[in-house]
Amino acid sequence: MCPALLEDDERCLGGTTFFARSHPVELCGSNGLPLTPNSITIYGRSQFLKTIEHSNLSTYLDIIRSKHERIVVVAEYSGEPLSNRNNLSLETVKKILYQCLLGLCHINKLGLVHRHLSPDNILITKDENVKLYNYGLYYMTDSGRNVSFPIGYPKYLAPEVFLGNNPNGVKVDSWSLGMIIAECLLKQNIWSGVKLAQCLRKVLSLINSETTIFERIARENNCLKTYEALPEVVKDFIDSCLQIYPSKRKTPEELLQHTLFEEFLKKDLVSKEQKIYNSVTARKMDELYYLWQLAGGDITMELKKQGLIRSRPPILSVPNLVVLLGQIFGRRDMAGLLDLRVVKVPLDTLRQRLCHIPFTANYPRLMNGTHIQAQDNLTRAASQLPLIIRERDTEYQFYRIVLYERLLQGYPITRDAIIREAHKDIPPLVRGRVWAALLNVSGDIERRYQMIDKETPTHTDRQIEVDIPRCHQYSELLSSGAGHQRLQRLLKAWVRDNPNYVYWQGLDSLTAPFLFLNFDNEARAFACISAFIPKYLHKFFLKDNSAVIQEYLGKFSQTIAFHDPQLANHLKSINFVPELFAIPWFLTMFSHVFPLHKILHLWDKLLLGDSSFPLLVGLAILRQLRDSLLTSGFNECILLFSDLPEIDIELCVKDSMAMYYKTPASITYRSHQLDQSKATNWIDPEPGTEKMPRISIKDFMNLLQNSKQNVIVVDLRNNIQFERGAVLGSINIPFTSVQLSHTDIMSLGPHAEPLANNRDSIVVIIGQHDQNNALFTEFLISCRVLRVCSLEGGIYALRSTAPHILVPPR
Amino acid sequence: MGEERIERVFKFKFPTCTTGQDYELEIPLKIPHDGCIKELTHRLISAFKLPCYVEDDLQKALEIAVKRWTLEFHDDRSERLIKAAQSGDLDVDEVIKNWEKLYKEKTTAYAEPIGTTDEELFAAAYHRLVHSPSLETILQAEHEFGRAVTEVVRMRDTEFEKLTQKQTDEVKVAVETLEAGSTERSINEMLGRHFEEQSLLQGHWGSRVDALKLEQRRQYRNWIMRLLEEQQTSMLPTPVNSPIVQMPPLRATLGDFGDRNDKGAADFPQLEESFTIHLGSQMKQMHNIRIMTGDVFDFCKTKHGDSGMDPTPQRLQTALGLYSNDLCGLVLLTDNHVASYSGITKELCSICQMTTEFHFPSFDEQLEKLRDDVKDVVTWRQAHQREGSDPQAKKSTGSKSLQIGDVFITRHSNLAQVHVIFHMVVQDSLRSGEINSRHPAILGLRNILKTACSNDVTTLTIPVLLVHEMSGDMTVAWCTKRAELVFKCVKGFMIEMASWGGAELKNLQFLVPKGMSEEVFGTLATMLPSIFRVSNPLVFKATDTLQTPKK
The missing domain is CATH 1.10.8.270 (putative rabgap domain of human tbc1 domain family member 14 like domains)
Incomplete structure (x- = not known):
């Protein structure tokens, strides 16, 4: 037993597999590019199936594309197929029929046709409910165009299917359902033991039938008596399914209005109203499948075990000859046959894995509206592990998913809690929705x-x-x-x-x-x-975005100089400016540079930061390449960036987070960013000093108050002014005393020692003019002093906003 | 897709608020409609500047109309088909035949049941055994079998040598004594006799070798199956004895034969360099690339070491991989004769014949089958090129053999390091001439990579200059140019490969002919990392303040 899953043990996974049709050699599409392999086309199309949710349809869970054009489909498989059931009572048949129609109506509404109906694809659960299975095969293969095998069981297919190759409409399903139900009612297999060719002939000969099809079939199978004993209303129903001319045949939707189902419809209306209030937080099938995979479940293995994937050693299939044009001769191959068997896989592995989790874990308690009672005690041990491992930990993911599900149900009220949780991590399964929440997406x-x-x-x-x-x-x-x-x-x-x-x-x-x-x-x-x-990327997509990008890259240079003066000096000396490499980084927020799986982890954190975060990500990337950069000249750098080497993304995220917290917001402030809430007091820098990192008075005051030990203040005024009043603990280096050409920090004298030894502090330069500040900043940066910035507005601004912190040093 | 569509005109009327007049719209729609009706509604509203209050009505009307028309569309089409079938315009028998064929060929439910073939059974058994403690025994047995054949082959060769020597002497004596004793006639007679002796000896040894191989193959295969059975039933940790003991004792004669093939191997230094590269712009795929000098047959010859008692480690690797999803392939450049009497194929053939092929048909048999396939190729080519009226292509159509860039493939289990050999047909002109990326040999290379990809050949060796031996007219400039072309093209094909949906090439080896000077080799080796971008190793340092601690 596994209390946490809240499930009926009937829920199983069903795996099927088939091959996509391979393209003839060397064909190109209309755009001159090679054709997309059919397996990929199928993979893309079939994603839609995963969104279909209906109580009479088996949920599609996963489509896997494996080597050599093989497709594996995973769907829910509950109960047993109709073909295993015999001697059903008329009432049961009616119920099955009704639910089949409900399922069919639903897929019709979505534009799908089953086209593959058979007693094997109608599953009956223990409590006699229907789940249609395999209803997506015809859809996902683009009406069978992407596969080489025929779809559908000859016996149950409508005659017109055989006569043409065009996609079929919804009415073929009515026919198939009619045949299946007729078989149930007659209580025997129609045309049993008949060979394929004969079977096809029999179906096609129905088009010349004089009597009703149902009667004719009953006659052909010697069960006219059973037929005659059936109530008229049932016969009438079957007849409206089994019409040769589609215009006379009814659609599933019309069939549902048949008098046969009056009581069902009424009952359903009543129960729908009752059910509206008792929605249960049961784990959904896709979550279970996801967790099952984490717990070691592997559908391909299961298929192999059951012999559905036969592993023929590849050397036995090597062809004899390949001529220049790509045509292959003497291929010893026999794969590609459609095997319709379904491998039923119970979720045992998952159940064992989660068996000790209590029932209550499914209901994390929401406190005070938005605060969630943390399950910290349950997940603490795991939360210290690296992200990659956390994402593969079944139990941890279970807790996280439950938690996020609960929060997302309450979104947007719970947005704060979601952000808080997102700082820890985001489970892959809910990432799409969580990102939307982080971006404040809501409404219709x-x-x-x-x-x-x-x-x-x-x-x-x-x-x-x-x-x-x-x-x-x-x-x-x-x-x-x-x-x-x-x-x-x-x-x-x-x-x-x-x-x-x-x-x-x-x-x-x-x-x-x-x-x-x-x-x-x-x-x-x-x-x-x-x-x-x-x-x-506010304003990045303007027709003329040069000013925006200029400012951005300028900030990037400043950020590099602020955190890594040595690197900045080197890049400057070889004239390797960010314009040469960083535009695609920022314009695409790195999605042009990294593969998707890395982007996901990067953006998980990016979305939590503000618009300055990307600058630090860029810097973190540079720092991973630091050693090669420092030893490379211009050409090597260009080459290095033309094909960026592998970047450790977790480290990159970590580094950028660390630097993000160490960077005062005003350092990275841009006049083109959207969020201008803190910009009221922003004074534009004097011309020619734009390259210098600047800190705002407000940020400076914050630093002084909260982490005084991490600030080194350098006062550039002359001695006399300094003696009159300065920031407590500041170092006085009169600008006039500095020899700018002599780039050695020691030339400033012994009181500059804290600058040279700076590790974690921010160096704030206070002076009278931006000009001098800029020169001095540049000097310090070329002396490799870390985190140098100048105070915006200088001493005057400080004096006017916070005169109280200026005290005589002695 | 050229799907059939019909056009219907959708009409919609609504009253305007101000004038009370009805406003009428006519919109042509394609049926079946495959867009979203709601979006269509909004598009119409904005295109015709309709008042927002019509939205719901318009959408509903559209939905109903599209649904009705779609049903009609399908109904009409089906009914036309049914009527055609009823009237006999559509041949129902033909339809039935086609569908029957389709079902029988493509679905297991109706296809002839295919059991596991002998080939597959043996493959499974072998694969299982080499991945069990029996591996050593099997390799030992194979080795012993191989040595037995090699011995016989060498004995044959010595006999032939002796005979030839004897005959040459005889002829020499006879010619010298032409005046005294022997006549022209007697010499002719002698030559005839010599020829007969030769053929007799050939026949004798040929049948002896064949018989031995046949017997070995039979024994070996039976033994493998027995071994599997016993291993399954008794779970013995050590395998049953190899069948070697029953072999005729040939070992005694071994001592006479030195390892003649080994001479010359050490004439040139073995040069070699390896790289790990990443290909792809965002998603990077890792490959190992090696460039080395060597003879192409080094990959084929099983070296019987000095003692000759133990199989070489390469054999172990090859045996383990034989039925796995990681095959090793080799590109061999050959002429257009699919036969073992001449050229490089002859050389390969003699290597293959040194030991018994236990798994696949013998090399000769494979070639014979190939010659049949060549006939198919010729007919296919004729049929195919008639369509495309390329005059140049037509000119070559007359040829009854393979052409440049065509590849024939043989499979081997008894070679040192390869399972699959791609024999690419080339011409002598390739030795010296200039080629570009559209040259058939390059396209043939692409086909080889593609075949490798779809058949799980993950290690491939390519002669980088597209020749096997160095010659005088191969200048340094020529070598660099040719290598650059091959490197670049192969890189392109490998990037392309990622979308072929098969196995990725894990190891790519570029083979340079023996005797290339170290400088030229050095040039080629340095070219490699600049063309294939070599991955920079990530170096973590704990010196910086911000960096996280070392992992």
Whole structure:
């Protein structure tokens, strides 16, 4: 028993597998690029299936693409197939029929056709409820175009299916259901023991039938008596399914209105009203599947065990000859057959793994509206481990998911709590929703997105079309047809929604992570990107963004000089300016530089910081390359950045966080950032001093108050002025006494020693003019003094805002 | 997709507030419609500047219309088909035949049940055994078997040498005494006799070798199956004895034969350099790359060390990998004769014949099968090139053999370090001429990489200059240029490979002919990391204040 899962033990996983059709050799698409493999097309299309939720449909959980065009589909599998049940009573049949129709109606509404109905794909649970299975096969293979095998069971397929190759409408399912139910009612297999060709002939000969199909079938199978004994209303129903001419055949939706189901419909209405209030916090199937995988579950292994994936040694299939044009001869291969068997996998491994977790763990208590009673005591041990390990810890993830689910249900009221939790970590399963919460996305985003025109051609289409097939194409999701289409829609929508901005290359990479996380929720992806850009990249997408980028890169240089003067000096000496490498970094918030899995971890933290955080991320990257940079000249640096080496992203995140907390906000303040709440007192620097890091009076006062030991104040005024009144503990180095050309800190005399030994402190320079401050700052930086900045407005500003801290030094 | 669509005109009427008049819209729609109706509604509202109060009505009307039309569309199409079938316009028998074929060929439910083949059974057994304590015994047995054959082959060769020597002497004597004693006729007779002797000896030894191999193969395969059985039933930690004891004792004669193949191996220093590279712009894939000098057959020859008693470690690796998903491949440049009587193929053939091929058909048999396939290729090519009317392609159509860039593939279990050999057809012109990236040999290389990718060949050795031996006219400039081209093209193919959905190439070896000077080798070796970007190692230091502690 496992109390925490709150489940009925009937819930199992079902695994099936098939091969996608491989393209004939060396074909190119209309855009001149190689064709997308069909397995990827299927993978992209099938993502939509995972969003379908209905009580009469088995939930799709995962689609896995493995080597050599194989697709593995994982779906919920509860109960046993209808084909295992015999002698069903009329009432049971009616109930099954009714629920099948409910399921079919639901997928029809979503634009799907089952096309694969058979007694094997109708699952009956213990309490006699129906779950349709495998309803997505026809959809995900693009009406069977992407696979080479036929979909559907010959016996149950409608005759018109065989006559043409076109995609079928919803009415083929009515026919199949009619055949299946007819079989149930006649209590025997129709045309049992008949060979395939004969079976096909029998189905097709029905088109010339004089009598009703049902009667004819009953006659052919010698059970006319059973047929005649059936109530008229049932026969009438079957007849409305088994109509040769589709125009006379009813759709599942119409069938549901049949008099047969009157009582069911009424009952359902009543129970729906009753059920509205008792929603149970049971763990959803996708969570269970996710945890099951963490607990060591591997569907491919299960399929192998059952012989569905036969591992034929590859050397036995090597072909004999490959001619120049790519044509292959003498291939010894026999894979590719469709095997419809389903491997049923119970969730035992997971149950064992979580068996000691108490029932109550499912209900983390929300305190004071937004505060959550932490499960710290349960997860403390794990929370110290590295992120990568935490993400693979079944139990830890269980707690985290439960917690986040609860919080997300309460969003947006619980936003603060979500932010607090996000500082710890974000479980991959809920990342899409958590990011949206961090970006403050709320309201009817669905409708907002629908209102934007994404189809009317515009002049940026061409560029978008060129960029999309180059954007994170190693990802199966983003390289699929569905991925391309959605990314295009998102980009067009954003351009349309922001008429004051233009499409700059890079927007595609920027959108990619959001699409990746919200693949089946374009509206949310759109809302996220719409919130993300103003927060971090305000004005970057202006038609003329040079001023914004200039300022940004200027700040970046300052940040480097502030935290790593040695590196800054070197880069300056070889004239390797950020313009040469950092524009794509910041314009795409690094999503152009890193693969998606690293972006996810980086942005997890990025989203918690403000718009200055990226500067420190950039610096953290530089610091990982520090050694090579310091020993490289201009050309080597260019080469190094043209193909950035592997970066340890966890370290990068850690470093940037650490530096972020050590950087006063005013150092990285930009006049082009969106958040101008602290900018009221901002004084523009004097011309020619823009390159110097500056700290605001407010930040300076904060530092003095809260961490005095971490501030070194340098007063540049002459002795007399200094003696009159200065910040307590400040060092007086009169500017006139400094030999700027002599870049040795010791030349300043013994009282400059704290500067030379500076490790963790911020050096604030107070003077009268920005000009002198800038020169002196530059001097200190070239002497490799850490964290040098000058006080904004100098001594005058200080005197006018906080005269009380200026005291005579003696 | 060229999917069939029909166009319908959607009409929508609504009253305007001010004038009381009805406002009418006509919108052409494609059925089946595959966009979102809600979005369509909004697009219409903004395009026609409709008042917002029509939104709900318009959307509902659109939904209903699209749904109805879609149903009609499918109904119409199906009914047309049904009527065609009823009237006989559509041949129902043909339809049935096609579907039957489709079901039988593509689904297990209707296909002929395929059991596990002998090949697969043996493969499974072998793979299992080499990954068990029996490994050593098996290798030992293979080694012994191999030595037995090698001995016989060497005895054959010595006999032949002796005979040839004897005959040459005889002829010499006869020619010298042409005046005194022997006549032209008698010499001719003697030559005829010599030829007969030769063929007799050849026949004798040929059958002896074949018989030995056949017998070995039979014994070996039976023994493997027995071994598996016993291991499964008794869980013995040590395997049953190898069948070697039953072999005819040939060892006694061994001492006479020195290892003739080993001479010359040490003439040139072995040069070698390895790199680890990362390919890909965002997602980086790691590969090992090695450049080395050597003879292409070094990868094939099983070295029987001085003692000759123990199998070499390479054999162990090869045996473990034989039925795994990590195969080793080698690119061999050859002429367009798929036969073992001449050229490099002959040399390879003699190496293959030194020991028994226990797993696959013998090299000769594989070549024979290939010659059949070549016929298919010729017909395919003729059929294929008629379509594309490229005059240059047409010119070569007449050829009845393989062409430059074509690749034939053989499989081996008894070579030192390779399982699969890609024989790429090249011409002599490749030795000296200039080539570009569109050259058939480069395209052939791409096909090889692609085949390797889809067949789990993860270690591949490529002769980097596309020749196997150094020659006088290969200048330094030529070598660098050729190597650069091959490096760059292979890099491109490897990047492309990531999207082929097969196995990634883990180890790539570039082979440079023996005898290349160290300087040229050095040039090529330095070119490698600049073309394939070598991954920079991450260096962690604890000296900085901000850095986290060392891991």
